[in-house]
């Protein structure tokens with residue numbers, strides 16, 4: 001697509017970043033740098049207690065992004081996106097949120113810059129996560145349960161499915177409608193896009209600076225992958241070295257076995273949203289109609305994956321593994337008890353695989369250096385933890401037939 005075609009939906013500078021595939025380094029504007037000073041650099045922590053408990057010769061480090069009120073790495077991109085919207089002279093931005101981390105981050109960024117923020121929150125989350133909602137309202141965002149009567153698409157969905165609890169696809173459609181029909185507003189997205197990976201590369205740049213400062217050479221780099229933004233940001237400078245032949249790393253993406261885009265998806269052009277209103281992207285996908293089982297509580301439920309990471313995976317430059325959610329929560333709890341931090345279920349996917357690698361090192365006697373991304377805290381996910389503690393959490397792995405049925409509905413394009 002051209003910048004012109006995208007300009008009704010997205011902010012101009014962000015479109016420029018999205019479509020730019022030649023500029024290696026973008027300067028971080030002064031105002032974004034001062035905002036980052038409130039919570040960055042984020043700590044790169046050596047997990048001594050975890051190493052000791054696992055009796056492993058491996059050295060384990062994690063880059064912790066949960067040290068801000070929104071509780072995750074999403075604030076890194078939220079402030080950049082809000083900044084460019086403000087510079088364009090816009091009045092406000094719209095977005096959707098499912099679990100609520102992105103909506104929270106964006107409302108904090110908008111409050112800081114004096115920008116209006118309209119969040120469409122999937123109705124079931126709006127009702128089940130009242131505290132997330134109130135955090136967003138504390139930062140001046142208007143939070144509307146989706147589907148709503150405020151938009152044509154919302155009214156249509158409600159007429160067809162009265163009493164529906166909503167979906168991310170539906171919330172995206174509402175947020176896009178409001179952005180494109182309200183003067184001075186644009187739509188923003190918290191993952192998947194190239195621009196979001198670019199903003200998140202601050203994670204990798206800091207991690208690399210800290211490792212270099214102490215002369216530490218990473219062997220394995222691990223991150224969870226939903227839409228791919230934290231992992232893309234964490235690995236950016238390391239992958240650069242790898243591509244230039246300056247260093248070699250094993251890079252591992254971790255995804256839930258209930259939503260296995262990399263490990264069981266297809267590399268093809270697909271819609272980025274369930275509502276099929278957004279442009280197509282070439283990526284690993286399970287099909288835009290794929291919805292993970294309702295008992296899936298671990299996050300990372302996006303059907304597709306960042307195009308950038310998809311290409312790297314396709315070219316064999318990184319690996320991917322999928323893990324079951326009860327194993328993820330077990331790792332989360334283990335980590336909380338030994339390292340003190342109560343992790344977001346999403347982050348715990350990376351913990352699980354980092355622990356598996358450390359245990360393998362114990363068996364082989366290799367003293368590898370493992371670095372993983374700890375993307376956030378899990379205080380708003382206690383309902384999921386409760387399910388796990390009460391033994392009510394189940395694993396669900398979609399069958400081949402289920403995935404096949406979804407993949408058969410991929411749009412028919414060449415490329």
Ligand SMILES: *Cc1c(COP(=O)(O)O)cnc(C)c1O
Pocket residue numbers: 071072073074101102190191192224225226227228229230231300344346347375376377
């Ligand atoms: C949103 C989120 C993720 C997954 O998103 P990516 O774009 O894949 O990084 C992971 N961890 C936390 C805490 C999140 O909020």
